[in-house]
Amino acid sequence: MATVAFLGLGVMGFPMARHLAAAGHDVRVFNRTESKAKAWADAHGGASAPTPREAAEGCDFVMACVGNDYDLRSVCLGDDGAFAGMSAGAIFVDHTTVSAKVTRELAEIAAAKTVGYVDAPVSGGQAGAENGVLSVMCGGSEVDFAAAEPVMQAYGKIVKRLGAVGAGQTAKMCNQIAIAGLVQGLSEALHLAEKSGLDGEALVDVISGGAAGSWQMVNRHKTMLADEYEHGFAVDWMRKDLAICLEAGDDVGASLPVTALVDQFYKDVQKMGGGRWDTSSLMKRLKAFE
CATH class of the missing domain: 3.40.50.720 (NAD(P)-binding Rossmann-like Domain)
Known part of the structure:
Protein backbone atom coordinates (compact mmCIF):
# COMPACT_ATOMS: atom_id res chain seq x y z
CA MET A 1 0.00 0.00 0.00
CA VAL A 165 6.68 10.73 -21.61
CA GLY A 166 4.04 12.23 -23.91
CA ALA A 167 2.97 8.92 -25.43
CA GLY A 168 -0.05 8.72 -23.16
CA GLN A 169 -1.32 12.10 -24.30
CA THR A 170 -0.77 11.17 -27.95
CA ALA A 171 -2.77 7.97 -27.40
CA LYS A 172 -5.59 9.99 -25.81
CA MET A 173 -5.68 12.24 -28.85
CA CYS A 174 -6.07 9.17 -31.06
CA ASN A 175 -8.91 8.08 -28.77
CA GLN A 176 -10.70 11.43 -29.07
CA ILE A 177 -10.28 11.50 -32.84
CA ALA A 178 -11.86 8.05 -33.11
CA ILE A 179 -14.76 9.06 -30.84
CA ALA A 180 -15.49 12.24 -32.80
CA GLY A 181 -15.77 10.40 -36.09
CA LEU A 182 -17.84 7.58 -34.57
CA VAL A 183 -20.34 9.92 -32.93
CA GLN A 184 -20.88 11.86 -36.15
CA GLY A 185 -21.40 8.64 -38.10
CA LEU A 186 -23.80 7.29 -35.48
CA SER A 187 -25.71 10.56 -35.45
CA GLU A 188 -26.13 10.48 -39.22
CA ALA A 189 -27.22 6.82 -39.17
CA LEU A 190 -29.88 7.41 -36.52
CA HIS A 191 -31.00 10.62 -38.20
CA LEU A 192 -31.47 8.84 -41.54
CA ALA A 193 -33.36 6.05 -39.78
CA GLU A 194 -35.76 8.52 -38.16
CA LYS A 195 -36.30 10.49 -41.38
CA SER A 196 -36.98 7.24 -43.23
CA GLY A 197 -39.52 5.99 -40.71
CA LEU A 198 -37.40 3.19 -39.24
CA ASP A 199 -37.59 2.24 -35.57
CA GLY A 200 -34.26 3.42 -34.18
CA GLU A 201 -34.17 0.83 -31.40
CA ALA A 202 -34.87 -1.98 -33.84
CA LEU A 203 -32.15 -0.67 -36.13
CA VAL A 204 -29.57 -0.65 -33.34
CA ASP A 205 -30.60 -4.18 -32.31
CA VAL A 206 -29.78 -5.33 -35.82
CA ILE A 207 -26.56 -3.45 -36.55
CA SER A 208 -24.90 -3.19 -33.12
CA GLY A 209 -23.81 -6.84 -33.18
CA GLY A 210 -22.09 -6.47 -36.53
CA ALA A 211 -19.27 -4.42 -37.96
CA ALA A 212 -21.03 -1.11 -37.19
CA GLY A 213 -21.19 -1.81 -33.45
CA SER A 214 -19.38 0.47 -31.01
CA TRP A 215 -19.39 1.62 -27.38
CA GLN A 216 -21.03 4.85 -28.50
CA MET A 217 -23.83 2.96 -30.24
CA VAL A 218 -24.54 0.69 -27.29
CA ASN A 219 -24.30 3.38 -24.60
CA ARG A 220 -25.63 6.50 -26.32
CA HIS A 221 -28.29 5.51 -28.87
CA LYS A 222 -31.18 5.52 -26.37
CA THR A 223 -30.56 9.06 -25.19
CA MET A 224 -29.87 10.24 -28.73
CA LEU A 225 -33.20 8.86 -29.92
CA ALA A 226 -34.89 10.49 -26.91
CA ASP A 227 -33.17 13.85 -27.64
CA GLU A 228 -31.58 13.84 -24.17
CA TYR A 229 -28.07 15.24 -23.72
CA GLU A 230 -27.78 16.49 -20.14
CA HIS A 231 -25.17 13.89 -19.21
CA GLY A 232 -21.77 12.51 -20.11
CA PHE A 233 -18.67 14.19 -21.56
CA ALA A 234 -19.36 17.84 -22.35
CA VAL A 235 -18.97 19.38 -25.80
CA ASP A 236 -16.84 22.18 -24.29
CA TRP A 237 -14.32 19.61 -23.07
CA MET A 238 -14.36 17.74 -26.37
CA ARG A 239 -13.56 20.94 -28.26
CA LYS A 240 -10.65 21.53 -25.89
CA ASP A 241 -9.39 18.04 -26.68
CA LEU A 242 -9.91 18.33 -30.43
CA ALA A 243 -7.93 21.58 -30.47
CA ILE A 244 -5.04 19.64 -28.93
CA CYS A 245 -5.54 16.89 -31.56
CA LEU A 246 -5.39 19.34 -34.44
CA GLU A 247 -2.31 21.08 -33.02
CA ALA A 248 -0.60 17.71 -32.57
CA GLY A 249 -1.47 16.79 -36.15
CA ASP A 250 0.10 20.01 -37.41
CA ASP A 251 3.23 19.38 -35.34
CA VAL A 252 3.88 15.97 -36.93
CA GLY A 253 2.37 16.59 -40.37
CA ALA A 254 -0.65 14.30 -39.91
CA SER A 255 -3.75 15.12 -41.96
CA LEU A 256 -6.91 15.11 -39.79
CA PRO A 257 -9.71 16.35 -42.09
CA VAL A 258 -12.62 14.55 -40.38
CA THR A 259 -11.45 15.74 -36.98
CA ALA A 260 -11.33 19.34 -38.20
CA LEU A 261 -14.83 19.02 -39.68
CA VAL A 262 -16.40 17.48 -36.58
CA ASP A 263 -14.72 20.13 -34.44
CA GLN A 264 -16.66 22.75 -36.41
CA PHE A 265 -19.86 20.75 -35.91
CA TYR A 266 -19.24 20.88 -32.15
CA LYS A 267 -18.74 24.63 -32.52
CA ASP A 268 -22.26 24.76 -33.99
CA VAL A 269 -23.55 22.86 -30.95
CA GLN A 270 -21.92 25.41 -28.66
CA LYS A 271 -23.68 28.20 -30.58
CA MET A 272 -26.94 26.33 -29.97
CA GLY A 273 -26.27 26.61 -26.23
CA GLY A 274 -25.06 23.04 -25.91
CA GLY A 275 -21.58 23.53 -24.51
CA ARG A 276 -22.42 21.35 -21.51
CA TRP A 277 -24.37 18.75 -23.51
CA ASP A 278 -22.93 15.29 -24.05
CA THR A 279 -20.83 14.82 -27.17
CA SER A 280 -23.61 12.70 -28.70
CA SER A 281 -25.52 15.98 -29.20
CA LEU A 282 -24.18 16.01 -32.77
CA MET A 283 -27.53 14.31 -33.44
CA LYS A 284 -29.33 17.44 -32.22
CA ARG A 285 -27.26 19.57 -34.56
CA LEU A 286 -28.38 17.50 -37.55
CA LYS A 287 -32.02 18.08 -36.62
CA ALA A 288 -31.42 21.81 -36.17
CA PHE A 289 -29.78 22.06 -39.60
CA GLU A 290 -32.50 20.19 -41.51
Missing part, protein backbone atom coordinates in the same frame (compact mmCIF):
# COMPACT_ATOMS: atom_id res chain seq x y z
CA ALA A 2 1.19 3.52 -0.81
CA THR A 3 0.72 7.06 0.42
CA VAL A 4 -1.05 8.86 -2.41
CA ALA A 5 -2.15 12.44 -3.01
CA PHE A 6 -5.00 13.08 -5.44
CA LEU A 7 -5.35 16.58 -6.88
CA GLY A 8 -8.70 17.46 -8.46
CA LEU A 9 -12.03 16.02 -7.36
CA GLY A 10 -14.28 16.58 -10.36
CA VAL A 11 -16.62 14.00 -11.85
CA MET A 12 -13.62 11.81 -12.66
CA GLY A 13 -11.24 12.52 -9.80
CA PHE A 14 -13.73 12.11 -6.96
CA PRO A 15 -14.49 8.44 -7.68
CA MET A 16 -10.92 7.67 -8.76
CA ALA A 17 -9.66 8.83 -5.38
CA ARG A 18 -12.40 6.76 -3.73
CA HIS A 19 -11.13 3.62 -5.47
CA LEU A 20 -7.62 4.32 -4.21
CA ALA A 21 -8.89 4.55 -0.64
CA ALA A 22 -10.98 1.40 -1.07
CA ALA A 23 -7.88 -0.44 -2.27
CA GLY A 24 -6.20 0.36 1.05
CA HIS A 25 -3.95 3.26 0.04
CA ASP A 26 -3.43 6.20 2.40
CA VAL A 27 -5.06 9.00 0.38
CA ARG A 28 -4.82 12.76 0.79
CA VAL A 29 -6.90 14.99 -1.46
CA PHE A 30 -6.80 18.55 -2.73
CA ASN A 31 -9.47 20.47 -4.62
CA ARG A 32 -9.70 24.16 -5.46
CA THR A 33 -13.07 24.19 -3.72
CA GLU A 34 -11.81 23.12 -0.30
CA SER A 35 -15.24 22.09 0.96
CA LYS A 36 -15.36 19.36 -1.68
CA ALA A 37 -12.04 17.94 -0.51
CA LYS A 38 -13.26 17.94 3.09
CA ALA A 39 -16.49 16.24 2.01
CA TRP A 40 -14.48 13.54 0.23
CA ALA A 41 -12.32 12.97 3.32
CA ASP A 42 -15.40 12.78 5.55
CA ALA A 43 -16.99 10.20 3.24
CA HIS A 44 -13.98 8.06 2.39
CA GLY A 45 -11.37 8.56 5.09
CA GLY A 46 -7.90 9.90 4.47
CA ALA A 47 -7.33 13.62 4.74
CA SER A 48 -7.80 16.85 2.80
CA ALA A 49 -5.12 19.50 2.33
CA PRO A 50 -5.42 23.23 1.61
CA THR A 51 -2.69 23.27 -1.06
CA PRO A 52 -1.24 20.80 -3.56
CA ARG A 53 2.12 21.10 -1.80
CA GLU A 54 0.72 20.02 1.55
CA ALA A 55 -1.18 17.17 -0.07
CA ALA A 56 1.98 15.95 -1.81
CA GLU A 57 4.42 16.15 1.09
CA GLY A 58 5.74 12.71 2.01
CA CYS A 59 3.65 10.91 -0.63
CA ASP A 60 4.92 8.06 -2.78
CA PHE A 61 2.62 9.08 -5.64
CA VAL A 62 0.79 12.25 -6.58
CA MET A 63 -2.12 11.85 -8.99
CA ALA A 64 -3.77 14.78 -10.76
CA CYS A 65 -6.99 15.00 -12.73
CA VAL A 66 -7.78 18.65 -13.43
CA GLY A 67 -9.16 20.64 -16.37
CA ASN A 68 -6.51 21.81 -18.81
CA ASP A 69 -2.89 22.91 -19.32
CA TYR A 70 -3.30 26.00 -17.13
CA ASP A 71 -4.92 24.05 -14.30
CA LEU A 72 -2.20 21.41 -14.41
CA ARG A 73 0.59 23.99 -14.22
CA SER A 74 -1.17 25.69 -11.33
CA VAL A 75 -1.32 22.52 -9.19
CA CYS A 76 2.26 21.51 -10.04
CA LEU A 77 4.29 24.71 -9.95
CA GLY A 78 4.97 27.55 -7.53
CA ASP A 79 5.55 27.65 -3.79
CA ASP A 80 2.22 25.89 -3.12
CA GLY A 81 2.49 23.49 -6.06
CA ALA A 82 2.81 19.73 -5.75
CA PHE A 83 6.39 19.66 -7.06
CA ALA A 84 7.49 21.85 -4.13
CA GLY A 85 6.26 19.22 -1.70
CA MET A 86 7.38 16.04 -3.45
CA SER A 87 10.45 14.15 -2.30
CA ALA A 88 13.11 12.70 -4.58
CA GLY A 89 11.96 9.31 -5.86
CA ALA A 90 8.25 10.12 -5.68
CA ILE A 91 6.23 9.82 -8.89
CA PHE A 92 3.76 12.30 -10.35
CA VAL A 93 0.95 10.74 -12.41
CA ASP A 94 -1.14 13.06 -14.57
CA HIS A 95 -4.60 11.82 -15.56
CA THR A 96 -5.58 15.14 -17.14
CA THR A 97 -6.02 15.37 -20.91
CA VAL A 98 -3.51 18.09 -21.81
CA SER A 99 -1.10 18.97 -24.58
CA ALA A 100 2.10 17.03 -25.13
CA LYS A 101 3.87 20.38 -24.81
CA VAL A 102 2.90 20.96 -21.18
CA THR A 103 3.53 17.27 -20.45
CA ARG A 104 7.12 17.49 -21.64
CA GLU A 105 7.61 20.83 -19.87
CA LEU A 106 6.46 19.51 -16.50
CA ALA A 107 8.28 16.20 -16.91
CA GLU A 108 11.56 18.10 -17.37
CA ILE A 109 10.93 20.15 -14.24
CA ALA A 110 10.08 16.98 -12.31
CA ALA A 111 13.23 15.24 -13.55
CA ALA A 112 15.36 18.13 -12.27
CA LYS A 113 13.93 17.39 -8.81
CA THR A 114 14.51 13.62 -9.26
CA VAL A 115 10.75 13.13 -9.33
CA GLY A 116 9.28 10.59 -11.74
CA TYR A 117 6.55 11.57 -14.22
CA VAL A 118 3.91 9.47 -15.95
CA ASP A 119 1.33 11.03 -18.26
CA ALA A 120 -1.73 8.83 -17.96
CA PRO A 121 -4.92 10.27 -19.49
CA VAL A 122 -8.01 8.11 -19.15
CA SER A 123 -10.98 7.05 -21.24
CA GLY A 124 -14.28 5.62 -20.09
CA GLY A 125 -16.08 8.70 -18.85
CA GLN A 126 -17.76 9.28 -15.53
CA ALA A 127 -19.31 5.80 -15.55
CA GLY A 128 -15.87 4.24 -16.04
CA ALA A 129 -14.48 6.26 -13.15
CA GLU A 130 -17.40 5.39 -10.89
CA ASN A 131 -17.08 1.69 -11.66
CA GLY A 132 -13.28 1.56 -11.64
CA VAL A 133 -12.98 0.33 -15.23
CA LEU A 134 -11.12 3.14 -16.98
CA SER A 135 -8.68 2.68 -19.83
CA VAL A 136 -5.43 4.36 -18.79
CA MET A 137 -2.98 5.33 -21.55
CA CYS A 138 0.50 5.94 -20.18
CA GLY A 139 3.77 7.55 -21.17
CA GLY A 140 6.92 7.53 -19.06
CA SER A 141 9.99 5.50 -18.25
CA GLU A 142 9.57 1.77 -17.78
CA VAL A 143 10.71 2.13 -14.17
CA ASP A 144 8.24 4.87 -13.28
CA PHE A 145 5.39 3.07 -15.03
CA ALA A 146 6.15 -0.23 -13.31
CA ALA A 147 5.99 1.51 -9.94
CA ALA A 148 2.78 3.41 -10.67
CA GLU A 149 0.83 0.70 -12.51
CA PRO A 150 -0.31 -1.25 -9.43
CA VAL A 151 -1.68 1.95 -7.91
CA MET A 152 -3.56 2.93 -11.09
CA GLN A 153 -5.12 -0.52 -11.25
CA ALA A 154 -7.43 0.62 -8.44
CA TYR A 155 -9.53 2.37 -11.10
CA GLY A 156 -8.19 0.98 -14.37
CA LYS A 157 -9.59 -1.92 -16.35
CA ILE A 158 -6.55 -1.66 -18.61
CA VAL A 159 -3.40 0.27 -17.75
CA LYS A 160 -0.87 0.26 -20.58
CA ARG A 161 2.41 2.03 -21.32
CA LEU A 162 2.66 3.30 -24.90
CA GLY A 163 6.16 4.77 -24.75
CA ALA A 164 8.15 7.63 -23.27
Whole structure:
Protein backbone atom coordinates (compact mmCIF):
# COMPACT_ATOMS: atom_id res chain seq x y z
CA MET A 1 0.00 0.00 0.00
CA ALA A 2 1.19 3.52 -0.81
CA THR A 3 0.72 7.06 0.42
CA VAL A 4 -1.05 8.86 -2.41
CA ALA A 5 -2.15 12.44 -3.01
CA PHE A 6 -5.00 13.08 -5.44
CA LEU A 7 -5.35 16.58 -6.88
CA GLY A 8 -8.70 17.46 -8.46
CA LEU A 9 -12.03 16.02 -7.36
CA GLY A 10 -14.28 16.58 -10.36
CA VAL A 11 -16.62 14.00 -11.85
CA MET A 12 -13.62 11.81 -12.66
CA GLY A 13 -11.24 12.52 -9.80
CA PHE A 14 -13.73 12.11 -6.96
CA PRO A 15 -14.49 8.44 -7.68
CA MET A 16 -10.92 7.67 -8.76
CA ALA A 17 -9.66 8.83 -5.38
CA ARG A 18 -12.40 6.76 -3.73
CA HIS A 19 -11.13 3.62 -5.47
CA LEU A 20 -7.62 4.32 -4.21
CA ALA A 21 -8.89 4.55 -0.64
CA ALA A 22 -10.98 1.40 -1.07
CA ALA A 23 -7.88 -0.44 -2.27
CA GLY A 24 -6.20 0.36 1.05
CA HIS A 25 -3.95 3.26 0.04
CA ASP A 26 -3.43 6.20 2.40
CA VAL A 27 -5.06 9.00 0.38
CA ARG A 28 -4.82 12.76 0.79
CA VAL A 29 -6.90 14.99 -1.46
CA PHE A 30 -6.80 18.55 -2.73
CA ASN A 31 -9.47 20.47 -4.62
CA ARG A 32 -9.70 24.16 -5.46
CA THR A 33 -13.07 24.19 -3.72
CA GLU A 34 -11.81 23.12 -0.30
CA SER A 35 -15.24 22.09 0.96
CA LYS A 36 -15.36 19.36 -1.68
CA ALA A 37 -12.04 17.94 -0.51
CA LYS A 38 -13.26 17.94 3.09
CA ALA A 39 -16.49 16.24 2.01
CA TRP A 40 -14.48 13.54 0.23
CA ALA A 41 -12.32 12.97 3.32
CA ASP A 42 -15.40 12.78 5.55
CA ALA A 43 -16.99 10.20 3.24
CA HIS A 44 -13.98 8.06 2.39
CA GLY A 45 -11.37 8.56 5.09
CA GLY A 46 -7.90 9.90 4.47
CA ALA A 47 -7.33 13.62 4.74
CA SER A 48 -7.80 16.85 2.80
CA ALA A 49 -5.12 19.50 2.33
CA PRO A 50 -5.42 23.23 1.61
CA THR A 51 -2.69 23.27 -1.06
CA PRO A 52 -1.24 20.80 -3.56
CA ARG A 53 2.12 21.10 -1.80
CA GLU A 54 0.72 20.02 1.55
CA ALA A 55 -1.18 17.17 -0.07
CA ALA A 56 1.98 15.95 -1.81
CA GLU A 57 4.42 16.15 1.09
CA GLY A 58 5.74 12.71 2.01
CA CYS A 59 3.65 10.91 -0.63
CA ASP A 60 4.92 8.06 -2.78
CA PHE A 61 2.62 9.08 -5.64
CA VAL A 62 0.79 12.25 -6.58
CA MET A 63 -2.12 11.85 -8.99
CA ALA A 64 -3.77 14.78 -10.76
CA CYS A 65 -6.99 15.00 -12.73
CA VAL A 66 -7.78 18.65 -13.43
CA GLY A 67 -9.16 20.64 -16.37
CA ASN A 68 -6.51 21.81 -18.81
CA ASP A 69 -2.89 22.91 -19.32
CA TYR A 70 -3.30 26.00 -17.13
CA ASP A 71 -4.92 24.05 -14.30
CA LEU A 72 -2.20 21.41 -14.41
CA ARG A 73 0.59 23.99 -14.22
CA SER A 74 -1.17 25.69 -11.33
CA VAL A 75 -1.32 22.52 -9.19
CA CYS A 76 2.26 21.51 -10.04
CA LEU A 77 4.29 24.71 -9.95
CA GLY A 78 4.97 27.55 -7.53
CA ASP A 79 5.55 27.65 -3.79
CA ASP A 80 2.22 25.89 -3.12
CA GLY A 81 2.49 23.49 -6.06
CA ALA A 82 2.81 19.73 -5.75
CA PHE A 83 6.39 19.66 -7.06
CA ALA A 84 7.49 21.85 -4.13
CA GLY A 85 6.26 19.22 -1.70
CA MET A 86 7.38 16.04 -3.45
CA SER A 87 10.45 14.15 -2.30
CA ALA A 88 13.11 12.70 -4.58
CA GLY A 89 11.96 9.31 -5.86
CA ALA A 90 8.25 10.12 -5.68
CA ILE A 91 6.23 9.82 -8.89
CA PHE A 92 3.76 12.30 -10.35
CA VAL A 93 0.95 10.74 -12.41
CA ASP A 94 -1.14 13.06 -14.57
CA HIS A 95 -4.60 11.82 -15.56
CA THR A 96 -5.58 15.14 -17.14
CA THR A 97 -6.02 15.37 -20.91
CA VAL A 98 -3.51 18.09 -21.81
CA SER A 99 -1.10 18.97 -24.58
CA ALA A 100 2.10 17.03 -25.13
CA LYS A 101 3.87 20.38 -24.81
CA VAL A 102 2.90 20.96 -21.18
CA THR A 103 3.53 17.27 -20.45
CA ARG A 104 7.12 17.49 -21.64
CA GLU A 105 7.61 20.83 -19.87
CA LEU A 106 6.46 19.51 -16.50
CA ALA A 107 8.28 16.20 -16.91
CA GLU A 108 11.56 18.10 -17.37
CA ILE A 109 10.93 20.15 -14.24
CA ALA A 110 10.08 16.98 -12.31
CA ALA A 111 13.23 15.24 -13.55
CA ALA A 112 15.36 18.13 -12.27
CA LYS A 113 13.93 17.39 -8.81
CA THR A 114 14.51 13.62 -9.26
CA VAL A 115 10.75 13.13 -9.33
CA GLY A 116 9.28 10.59 -11.74
CA TYR A 117 6.55 11.57 -14.22
CA VAL A 118 3.91 9.47 -15.95
CA ASP A 119 1.33 11.03 -18.26
CA ALA A 120 -1.73 8.83 -17.96
CA PRO A 121 -4.92 10.27 -19.49
CA VAL A 122 -8.01 8.11 -19.15
CA SER A 123 -10.98 7.05 -21.24
CA GLY A 124 -14.28 5.62 -20.09
CA GLY A 125 -16.08 8.70 -18.85
CA GLN A 126 -17.76 9.28 -15.53
CA ALA A 127 -19.31 5.80 -15.55
CA GLY A 128 -15.87 4.24 -16.04
CA ALA A 129 -14.48 6.26 -13.15
CA GLU A 130 -17.40 5.39 -10.89
CA ASN A 131 -17.08 1.69 -11.66
CA GLY A 132 -13.28 1.56 -11.64
CA VAL A 133 -12.98 0.33 -15.23
CA LEU A 134 -11.12 3.14 -16.98
CA SER A 135 -8.68 2.68 -19.83
CA VAL A 136 -5.43 4.36 -18.79
CA MET A 137 -2.98 5.33 -21.55
CA CYS A 138 0.50 5.94 -20.18
CA GLY A 139 3.77 7.55 -21.17
CA GLY A 140 6.92 7.53 -19.06
CA SER A 141 9.99 5.50 -18.25
CA GLU A 142 9.57 1.77 -17.78
CA VAL A 143 10.71 2.13 -14.17
CA ASP A 144 8.24 4.87 -13.28
CA PHE A 145 5.39 3.07 -15.03
CA ALA A 146 6.15 -0.23 -13.31
CA ALA A 147 5.99 1.51 -9.94
CA ALA A 148 2.78 3.41 -10.67
CA GLU A 149 0.83 0.70 -12.51
CA PRO A 150 -0.31 -1.25 -9.43
CA VAL A 151 -1.68 1.95 -7.91
CA MET A 152 -3.56 2.93 -11.09
CA GLN A 153 -5.12 -0.52 -11.25
CA ALA A 154 -7.43 0.62 -8.44
CA TYR A 155 -9.53 2.37 -11.10
CA GLY A 156 -8.19 0.98 -14.37
CA LYS A 157 -9.59 -1.92 -16.35
CA ILE A 158 -6.55 -1.66 -18.61
CA VAL A 159 -3.40 0.27 -17.75
CA LYS A 160 -0.87 0.26 -20.58
CA ARG A 161 2.41 2.03 -21.32
CA LEU A 162 2.66 3.30 -24.90
CA GLY A 163 6.16 4.77 -24.75
CA ALA A 164 8.15 7.63 -23.27
CA VAL A 165 6.68 10.73 -21.61
CA GLY A 166 4.04 12.23 -23.91
CA ALA A 167 2.97 8.92 -25.43
CA GLY A 168 -0.05 8.72 -23.16
CA GLN A 169 -1.32 12.10 -24.30
CA THR A 170 -0.77 11.17 -27.95
CA ALA A 171 -2.77 7.97 -27.40
CA LYS A 172 -5.59 9.99 -25.81
CA MET A 173 -5.68 12.24 -28.85
CA CYS A 174 -6.07 9.17 -31.06
CA ASN A 175 -8.91 8.08 -28.77
CA GLN A 176 -10.70 11.43 -29.07
CA ILE A 177 -10.28 11.50 -32.84
CA ALA A 178 -11.86 8.05 -33.11
CA ILE A 179 -14.76 9.06 -30.84
CA ALA A 180 -15.49 12.24 -32.80
CA GLY A 181 -15.77 10.40 -36.09
CA LEU A 182 -17.84 7.58 -34.57
CA VAL A 183 -20.34 9.92 -32.93
CA GLN A 184 -20.88 11.86 -36.15
CA GLY A 185 -21.40 8.64 -38.10
CA LEU A 186 -23.80 7.29 -35.48
CA SER A 187 -25.71 10.56 -35.45
CA GLU A 188 -26.13 10.48 -39.22
CA ALA A 189 -27.22 6.82 -39.17
CA LEU A 190 -29.88 7.41 -36.52
CA HIS A 191 -31.00 10.62 -38.20
CA LEU A 192 -31.47 8.84 -41.54
CA ALA A 193 -33.36 6.05 -39.78
CA GLU A 194 -35.76 8.52 -38.16
CA LYS A 195 -36.30 10.49 -41.38
CA SER A 196 -36.98 7.24 -43.23
CA GLY A 197 -39.52 5.99 -40.71
CA LEU A 198 -37.40 3.19 -39.24
CA ASP A 199 -37.59 2.24 -35.57
CA GLY A 200 -34.26 3.42 -34.18
CA GLU A 201 -34.17 0.83 -31.40
CA ALA A 202 -34.87 -1.98 -33.84
CA LEU A 203 -32.15 -0.67 -36.13
CA VAL A 204 -29.57 -0.65 -33.34
CA ASP A 205 -30.60 -4.18 -32.31
CA VAL A 206 -29.78 -5.33 -35.82
CA ILE A 207 -26.56 -3.45 -36.55
CA SER A 208 -24.90 -3.19 -33.12
CA GLY A 209 -23.81 -6.84 -33.18
CA GLY A 210 -22.09 -6.47 -36.53
CA ALA A 211 -19.27 -4.42 -37.96
CA ALA A 212 -21.03 -1.11 -37.19
CA GLY A 213 -21.19 -1.81 -33.45
CA SER A 214 -19.38 0.47 -31.01
CA TRP A 215 -19.39 1.62 -27.38
CA GLN A 216 -21.03 4.85 -28.50
CA MET A 217 -23.83 2.96 -30.24
CA VAL A 218 -24.54 0.69 -27.29
CA ASN A 219 -24.30 3.38 -24.60
CA ARG A 220 -25.63 6.50 -26.32
CA HIS A 221 -28.29 5.51 -28.87
CA LYS A 222 -31.18 5.52 -26.37
CA THR A 223 -30.56 9.06 -25.19
CA MET A 224 -29.87 10.24 -28.73
CA LEU A 225 -33.20 8.86 -29.92
CA ALA A 226 -34.89 10.49 -26.91
CA ASP A 227 -33.17 13.85 -27.64
CA GLU A 228 -31.58 13.84 -24.17
CA TYR A 229 -28.07 15.24 -23.72
CA GLU A 230 -27.78 16.49 -20.14
CA HIS A 231 -25.17 13.89 -19.21
CA GLY A 232 -21.77 12.51 -20.11
CA PHE A 233 -18.67 14.19 -21.56
CA ALA A 234 -19.36 17.84 -22.35
CA VAL A 235 -18.97 19.38 -25.80
CA ASP A 236 -16.84 22.18 -24.29
CA TRP A 237 -14.32 19.61 -23.07
CA MET A 238 -14.36 17.74 -26.37
CA ARG A 239 -13.56 20.94 -28.26
CA LYS A 240 -10.65 21.53 -25.89
CA ASP A 241 -9.39 18.04 -26.68
CA LEU A 242 -9.91 18.33 -30.43
CA ALA A 243 -7.93 21.58 -30.47
CA ILE A 244 -5.04 19.64 -28.93
CA CYS A 245 -5.54 16.89 -31.56
CA LEU A 246 -5.39 19.34 -34.44
CA GLU A 247 -2.31 21.08 -33.02
CA ALA A 248 -0.60 17.71 -32.57
CA GLY A 249 -1.47 16.79 -36.15
CA ASP A 250 0.10 20.01 -37.41
CA ASP A 251 3.23 19.38 -35.34
CA VAL A 252 3.88 15.97 -36.93
CA GLY A 253 2.37 16.59 -40.37
CA ALA A 254 -0.65 14.30 -39.91
CA SER A 255 -3.75 15.12 -41.96
CA LEU A 256 -6.91 15.11 -39.79
CA PRO A 257 -9.71 16.35 -42.09
CA VAL A 258 -12.62 14.55 -40.38
CA THR A 259 -11.45 15.74 -36.98
CA ALA A 260 -11.33 19.34 -38.20
CA LEU A 261 -14.83 19.02 -39.68
CA VAL A 262 -16.40 17.48 -36.58
CA ASP A 263 -14.72 20.13 -34.44
CA GLN A 264 -16.66 22.75 -36.41
CA PHE A 265 -19.86 20.75 -35.91
CA TYR A 266 -19.24 20.88 -32.15
CA LYS A 267 -18.74 24.63 -32.52
CA ASP A 268 -22.26 24.76 -33.99
CA VAL A 269 -23.55 22.86 -30.95
CA GLN A 270 -21.92 25.41 -28.66
CA LYS A 271 -23.68 28.20 -30.58
CA MET A 272 -26.94 26.33 -29.97
CA GLY A 273 -26.27 26.61 -26.23
CA GLY A 274 -25.06 23.04 -25.91
CA GLY A 275 -21.58 23.53 -24.51
CA ARG A 276 -22.42 21.35 -21.51
CA TRP A 277 -24.37 18.75 -23.51
CA ASP A 278 -22.93 15.29 -24.05
CA THR A 279 -20.83 14.82 -27.17
CA SER A 280 -23.61 12.70 -28.70
CA SER A 281 -25.52 15.98 -29.20
CA LEU A 282 -24.18 16.01 -32.77
CA MET A 283 -27.53 14.31 -33.44
CA LYS A 284 -29.33 17.44 -32.22
CA ARG A 285 -27.26 19.57 -34.56
CA LEU A 286 -28.38 17.50 -37.55
CA LYS A 287 -32.02 18.08 -36.62
CA ALA A 288 -31.42 21.81 -36.17
CA PHE A 289 -29.78 22.06 -39.60
CA GLU A 290 -32.50 20.19 -41.51
